[in-house]
Amino acid sequence: MNQAEKILLEEWAELMAKEDARALADMHPENFVRDALGYELQWFHKEWLEFQTLNRQSLILAPRGHGKSTICTISYPLWRLLGDPALRILIVSNTSDQACSFLREIRSQLESNPWMLARFGNLAGRPWSESQLNLCLRHSASKEANLTAMGVLGPVIARHYDMIILDDVVDEQNSASQAQRQKLEQWYYKTLLPCLEPAGEIHIVGTRYHHLDLYGRLLAGEYKNHHRIYRALRELDGAEAALWEQKFSLELLKEKRKEAGTVIFNSQYQNEVELMKGVIFKPEWIQYYSSPPLRLEKMLGIDLAISRKDSADYFALVVAGRERKSNKIFILDAVHDRLSFSRQVETALNFFRKYNSPDSPVLRVCVEANAYQEAFAQKLREAGLPVKSVTRVKDKVSRAYQLQAKFENLEILFPPHSCQDLLQELLLFPQAEHDDLFDAMEIIVSQFGTLHLSGYLKAEADVSPG
Incomplete structure (x- = not known):
């Protein structure tokens, strides 16, 4: 050519x-x-x-x-x-x-x-x-x-x-x-x-x-x-249906909602952000850490159902640690479930053993003082745990507003891939379906305020956070 x-x-x-x-x-x-x-x-x-x-x-x-x-x-x-x-x-x-x-x-x-x-x-x-x-x-x-x-x-x-x-x-x-x-x-x-x-x-x-x-x-x-x-989940003939069933089945989406929590799922899969507005705790106040400090003053906060017959409430347990130098509180773990009395005691003992160490001790196991929970507290005392019965004299919303400043000042940090149920309760509070994890966390934060800066406990008399 x-x-x-x-x-x-x-x-x-x-x-x-x-x-x-x-x-x-x-x-x-x-x-x-x-x-x-x-x-x-x-x-x-x-x-x-x-x-x-x-x-x-x-x-x-x-x-x-x-x-x-x-x-x-x-x-x-x-x-x-x-x-x-x-x-x-x-x-x-x-x-x-x-x-x-x-x-x-x-x-x-x-x-x-x-x-x-x-x-x-x-x-x-x-x-x-x-x-x-x-x-x-x-x-x-x-x-x-x-x-x-x-x-x-x-x-x-x-x-x-x-x-x-x-x-x-x-x-x-x-x-x-x-x-x-x-x-x-x-x-x-x-x-x-x-x-x-x-x-x-x-x-x-x-x-x-x-x-x-x-x-x-x-x-x-x-x-x-x-x-x-x-939206990944839509209403079809009065029931939930998947937008793309072949790739994201209804069962898979429900599992993702369970894993991520309603707030995050609604944002990422439903494009609904109304739940993220937060009445008391704003989303931008939620801070995360990559790894917690090695030396922390730790506490366990426990919230039980009001009575043995109250099937609407969960047993809730939150573990948190305070860094003495910065005075910041690191949420380490959170769990809630419907458990028998013996399983509740067993769970509390297991979490205490998991997080208690010579360099980073669990200083208190905080339980609200009432007739039913006192029996639970006594069981833990018999096992050698440093139990503190705490009397509450204010309603949940008032106590939440007392916590608000710590969140606004970014003094409370969360793990990046867990505690989603606790975060959901905070962001939806006080309209959340459950608030037991909030109660367990709040009792810890209030109790950290009763510790000397040196890290030693005040007298073990029952305290009322006001």
Whole structure:
């Protein structure tokens, strides 16, 4: 083949690619995702594609693991770009690595998808990197690539885009405190939005983390009439049903709800954050530690049912330790269950033995003073445990408000992957279905205030925390 024939063949291939691009622009996105990408679409995936296609701005809140990134962040912009190779698309996620992972998936499709290779051939232009992709079909000069990936809070000054995709830009870290939420909102409105062309598109997909997160503001404002919310568990014919039964069955979702607790499950799988508002204990006051200090002054707090016949209440036990230097309290363990009297005694003994050590002793086992619990306390005393019977003279809400300052001052810390039932009681208090773990924790915190800073106990007379 001589040089003239080679040039002619390249021009013909380019013309055919342009014809395929024009044909693709007329191709329904569902057909593209199914036939070209090979994805099996659920009914809600089809709704997402239609919602993005028909709206210049869209907000889709969907449960974790239900394919929102595959459909909305990878498939949709790829379909749009192949139909219009002049587009400048920005993909933003909570981290740069996550955004680049979306771009890698798009790049993989462009480089190795047989359907695309048969119609377009080699589409790689320059740049063709981890964070930027240009198609060779593009002929207009622009400093922005066809596809750019960037982490949230990244610099985009003096750049302009025809489409912006935001995928999970809200996460646990940037939604936890008011300062972090304001930082994200300021970047969104002052830095990101000015980069969108006046006739451009912006599509947001994510999952709720906090009732005051960026999604909450958008729902109440400019996306009030431009959003769709999907829940992993929905009501169907008066009963709970899974949104995607083949992947997340009803049984699996119920198990996840049990493991995570209602508050976290509702946020991550239901996109419901009303339970996170907290009447007394705010979510941003909940602090976590990676590992507790080695030397702690420890206590066990125990709350029993009012009577042996009270089947509505649980036996609850909380273990906590105070670090003398910082005066911070570390919640170490929490358990509640419906147990017989003998099993309750056995459980208390086991937890005492587990957490008591010469360098980090259990100084008190705190039990509320009443007739039924006194019999329990006596059993523990006979076993040699340092039991303290504590008299309470205030109602639960008043005692909760006494704890509020310690939470607000971030003086109480929790383990990262346990004690979910206790956290749920705190965040829902006083509307929680149960509050026995709260009672067990509160009795410990109040008792730490009766210890000398030296760590030695005051006189063992019964005390009333007021």
